[in-house]
Amino acid sequence: MSSLKDKIDFGRLPQHVAVIMDGNGRWAKEQGKMRIFGHQNGVAAVRAVSEACAELGVKYLTLYAFSTENWNRSKIEVDALMKLLSKTIAEEVKTLNDNNIRLNAIGDLTRLPKYNYDALMKAIEDTKNNDRMTLTLCLSYSGRWEITHAVRSLAEKVLSGELKLEQIDENCFSNFLNTKDMPDPELLIRTSGEERISNFLLWQLAYSEFYFTDKFWPDFNKEDLYEAIVNYQNR
Numbered sequence: 115m116s117s118l119k120d121k122i123d124f125g126r127l128p129q130h131v132a133v134i135m136d137g138n139g140r141w142a143k144e145q146g147k148m149r150i151f152g153h154q155n156g157v158a159a160v161r162a163v164s165e166a167c168a169e170l171g172v173k174y175l176t177l178y179a180f181s182t183e184n185w186n187r188s189k190i191e192v193d194a195l196m197k198l199l200s201k202t203i204a205e206e207v208k209t210l211n212d213n214n215i216r217l218n219a220i221g222d223l224t225r226l227p228k229y230n231y232d233a234l235m236k237a238i239e240d241t242k243n244n245d246r247m248t249l250t251l252c253l254s255y256s257g258r259w260e261i262t263h264a265v266r267s268l269a270e271k272v273l274s275g276e277l278k279l280e281q282i283d284e285n286c287f288s289n290f291l292n293t294k295d296m297p298d299p300e301l302l303i304r305t306s307g308e309e310r311i312s313n314f315l316l317w318q319l320a321y322s323e324f325y326f327t328d329k330f331w332p333d334f335n336k337e338d339l340y341e342a343i344v345n346y347q348n349r
């Protein structure tokens with residue numbers, strides 16, 4: 115069977131792909147199921163896309179898993195998502211290590227329940243020496259939160275005299291962001307037909323190409339990822 119993978123130019127791969135995984139709730143609703151059923155099935159898509167990116171040679175994959183705004187969802191959904199996240203993270207550590215993938219997380223992680231935070235930190239520690247690809251989960255994350263947080267840290271350094279006003283430029287500022295060790299994403303993918311940035315990597319997406327698909331996240335598979343990359347390479 116032919117695959118869109120054959121159309122990918124490996125000399126022009128994006129180094130960093132970012133994804134807004136959207137549509138889990140609508141996917142579940144279509145089947146008359148609870149929203150969490152959609153999130154549970156979204157895990158398979160996370161696995162498929164992580165595997166596909168690592169196989170291709172993408173160095174950074176960043177997933178919007180839980181936004182600052184998501185805290186406003188029903189307690190039942192938030193609790194279920196937190197449990198699903200920590201369960202999945204713990205279950206996937208072996209696969210991450212077998213595939214030489216480093217796990218990373220950005221966002222206001224102090225807001226996560228302790229059991230979730232602990233599972234995350236353990237998985238990050240257990241995969242820290244892997245260097246094939248960095249998989250970053252954005253948890254309790256929003257671009258405005260990140261920028262505000264960066265401004266505070268930067269202002270502190272100015273107040274303490276460690277940093278001079280004249281030293282602040284784009285490069286200096288980006289070193290205060292959670293993504294300081296990563297290149298900016300060349301490609302942003304959003305599923306489910308929505309075409310908004312929704313407070314995702316506001317600073318980092320300044321020059322990225324955006325790719326939208328009507329597919330809901332649980333239906334997104336490896337071929338869809340290849341299609342997004344081929345589309346990006348044809349621009």
Ligand code: FPP
Nearest residue numbers: 135136137138139140153156157160179202
């Ligand atoms: C958006 O769909 C999806 C989320 C808010 C959660 C994403 C979580 C997963 C895919 C589960 C596992 C993730 C990892 C990283 C292990 P939505 O709920 O906004 O859907 P809707 O727009 O149709 O309501």
